[in-house]
Amino acid sequence: xxxxxxxxxxxxxxxxxxxxxxxxxxxxxxxxxxxxxxxxxxxxxxxxxxxxxxxxxxxxxxxxxxxxxxxxxxxxxxxxxxxxxxxxxxxxxxxxxxxxxxxxxxxxxxxxxxxxxxxxxxxxxxxxxxxxxxxxxxxxxxxxxxxxxxxxxxxxxxxxxxxxx
Amino acid sequence: xxxxxxxxxxxxxxxxxxxxxxxxxxxxxxxxxxxxxxxxxxxxxxxxxxxxxxxxxxxxxxxxxxxxxxxxxxxxxxxxxxxxxxxxxxxxxxxxxxxxxxxxxxxxxxxxxxxxxxxxxxxxxxxxxxxxxxxxxxxxxxxxxxxxxxxxxxxxxxxxxxxxx
DNA sequence: CTATTTTGATATGGTCCATAACAATTATCA
DNA sequence: TGATAATTGTTATGGACCATATCAAAATAG
Numbered sequence: 428x429x430x431x432x433x434x435x436x437x438x439x440x441x442x443x444x445x446x447x448x449x450x451x452x453x454x455x456x457x458x459x460x461x462x463x464x465x466x467x468x469x470x471x472x473x474x475x476x477x478x479x480x481x482x483x484x485x486x487x488x489x490x491x492x493x494x495x496x497x498x499x500x501x502x503x504x505x506x507x508x509x510x511x512x513x514x515x516x517x518x519x520x521x522x523x524x525x526x527x528x529x530x531x532x533x534x535x536x537x538x539x540x541x542x543x544x545x546x547x548x549x550x551x552x553x554x555x556x557x558x559x560x561x562x563x564x565x566x567x568x569x570x571x572x573x574x575x576x577x578x579x580x581x582x583x584x585x586x587x588x589x590x591x592x
Numbered sequence: 593x594x595x596x597x598x599x600x601x602x603x604x605x606x607x608x609x610x611x612x613x614x615x616x617x618x619x620x621x622x623x624x625x626x627x628x629x630x631x632x633x634x635x636x637x638x639x640x641x642x643x644x645x646x647x648x649x650x651x652x653x654x655x656x657x658x659x660x661x662x663x664x665x666x667x668x669x670x671x672x673x674x675x676x677x678x679x680x681x682x683x684x685x686x687x688x689x690x691x692x693x694x695x696x697x698x699x700x701x702x703x704x705x706x707x708x709x710x711x712x713x714x715x716x717x718x719x720x721x722x723x724x725x726x727x728x729x730x731x732x733x734x735x736x737x738x739x740x741x742x743x744x745x746x747x748x749x750x751x752x753x754x755x756x757x
Numbered sequence: 758c759t760a761t762t763t764t765g766a767t768a769t770g771g772t773c774c775a776t777a778a779c780a781a782t783t784a785t786c787a
Numbered sequence: 788t789g790a791t792a793a794t795t796g797t798t799a800t801g802g803a804c805c806a807t808a809t810c811a812a813a814a815t816a817g
Contacts, residue, residue: 451659451662451663451666451670451671451674452662452663453659453662453674454658454659454661454662455658455723456655456658456659457751458747459655459731460636460730460731460734460743460746460747460750461633461637461640461651461730462651462655463747463750463751463754464629464632464633464636464750465633465637465651466676466750466751466754467629467750467751467753467754467757468626468629468630468633469676469754470753470757471625471626471629471753471757472626472630474757475626486626486627487773490621490624490627493619493620493621494618494619494621496619497616497617497618497619498616498617501616502795503795503796504795504796505616506616509618511631511634512774513774513775513776514795514796514797515774515775515776515777515796515797515798515799516773516774516775517796518796518797518798532796538782538783538794538795539781539782539783539795540781540782540783540794540795540796541782541794541795541796542795542796558620561624565625565626566624566625568757569625569753569757572752572753572756572757573749573752573753577749578625580745581625581746581749581750582623582625582628584746585625585628585629585631585632585746586622586628586631586632587737587738588632588635588636588737589628589631589632589634589635591737592632592635592636592639592733592734592737652804667764667765668764668765669763669764669765677805678805678807679764679765679766680765680766680767680768680805680806680807680808681804681805681806682765683765683766683767697765703763703764703813703814704812704813704814705763705764705765705812705813705814706763706813707764707765
């Protein structure tokens with residue numbers, strides 16, 4: 428997100444002649460897909476965190492809870508890989524969720540190397556509340572800004588980029 | 593929990609007993625704007641780096657060169673803030689570009705605290721080549737995938753999110 | 758002139774992301 | 788069967804980014 432962006436633009440230019448605050452020109456930057464994508468992504472994540480503040484869930488944590496709910500009993504390698512998280516980095520993430528009693532690692536009897544991952548009752552309750560917050564505050568706000576049709580088209584194009592690019 | 597464990601054991605695949613590799617369900621994840629945005633952004637940046645490999649420019653470095661070209665003589669505070677980069681972090685970034693002789697810090701005579709930032713001749717040449725690579729390989733590929741109209745609509749919506757969300 | 762602000766810079770810490778390596782366990786196959 | 792290879796979760800580690808506090812030099816305000 429553009430943090431302290433707007434504030435510091437002044438001074439410099441013609442010493443003390445006339446304070447003609449010449450704005451900086453973005454040029455072709457504003458047409459670059461990478462530039463706009465990154466800025467939009469930061470804004471969306473920022474808003475997500477704000478909406479989710481009462482539940483203290485990051486986007487990544489929320490996505491893990493969603494996957495565990497839909498796919499109970501899968502192991503860490505499976506969940507991590509479908510989210511693009513590397514297995515080593517997934518360990519600490521799961522530790523955090525498990526220490527908050529949102530999910531649990533259950534030793535498999537078939538394969539004693541792996542853990543079956545499941546949501547706890549508290550995890551299910553938190554996820555339910557999180558879903559409502561996301562729908563009512565986060566996604567609804569995007570609908571207000573773009574309209575339902577445009578929002579759907581946007582998501583479809585982004586998914587196409589993610590999958591086929 | 594035991595119920596979940598039973599389901600989990602059932603859902604687990606011995607992988608060669610009955611080779612049914614049950615795919616993991618994404619569920620509502622695929623409709624979340626944050627999820628699709630992030631994945632698309634990673635793909636786009638990945639492709640950008642690949643296209644720019646011969647010039648060894650990251651998206652952030654490319655955006656700095658673009659800004660310096662359009663706005664020669666601005667100081668570090670101005671360039672960094674318009675890109676959402678914090679001044680402390682911009683120092684090392686400029687060091688990198690300057691050590692490669694792509695830009696230069698020129699001490700201001702009006703204000704001896706600040707530097708006028710300018711592209712070197714080599715910087716201008718590299719930027720020109722970079723622009724061509726981005727247009728011919730990177731952005732063109734997006735046009736092929738989405739079509740020119742959709743691509744423009746996508747960028748417009750992303751810009752709207754970045755600016756008005 | 759004194760006090761405050763601004764600029765570039767350093768130091769530092771946090772969060773991700775990526776790789777190597779390891780013990781325990783399981784799978785392969787000669 | 789038994790030796791070898793592969794897999795799972797894990798630790799350790801390093802790099803890339805991001806954010807805050809702080810500083811000296813210089814400029815500005817009062």
